[in-house]
Amino acid sequence: MSPQERKPGRLRNWLAQGFSRAEDAVYIGLGFILAxxxxxxxxxxxIFFAGYVWAAALSENVVLLLDRILLIIIFAELLYTVQVTFREHILQPEPFLVVGLIAVTRRILVLTAEFSKFAQEGDPIFRNAMIELGLLTVLIVALVVSLRVLKEKGKLAERA
Incomplete structure (x- = not known):
């Protein structure tokens, strides 16, 4: 092989390594920000939880607390996704589907907690909330089916 034929291979490898390092740097930065x-x-x-307990207002704020807890779980799951992607250099869809499932569940909890307020505000607002709830339910089914299909696909790949 002549020196001219080897240069593109070396250049390609050097560029690929540079891009890989840049990708790693981006994922490290994202990981720090998410963490x-x-x-x-x-x-x-x-702090909010302690304040609600101290003021004996926990029962009035349980939905808000749950909403925030689910938001923290979403960030933790995104951090896990970044970690897996950084470690294996493979983008896996399952963690993103789990994040979507948590986000939809979070929205359903908030929406159902506000139903009494929507019912008092009038028929169009309540109807829109019901439509949103129906669409969120369809989205949950789609996400669960997608997770199930990916899990079965993974089991088939392991057997082969």
Whole structure:
């Protein structure tokens, strides 16, 4: 092989390594940002929780607390996704589907907690909330089916 034929291969490898390092740097930065955000949300939520317990207002704020807890779980799951992608250099769809499932569940909980308010505000608002709830239910079914299909596909790949 002549020196001219080897240069494109070396250049290609050098560029690929450079892009891989840049990708790693981006994922490290994202990981730090997600971890800091999740940690900040967790500390803030602990402070709110202590305040609600101290004021004996926990029962009135349980939906808000659950909403924030699910948000923290979403950040933790995104952090896990970044970690897996950084470690294996493979983008896996399952963690994103889990994040979507948590986000939809979070929205359903908030929406159902506000149903009494929507019923008092009038028929169009309540109807829109019911439509949103129906669409969210369809989305949950689609996400669960997708997770199930990916799980079965993974089992078939392991057997082969």
């Amino acid at each position: 800091a955000t999740a940690f900040t949300l967790l500390i803030t939520e602990m």
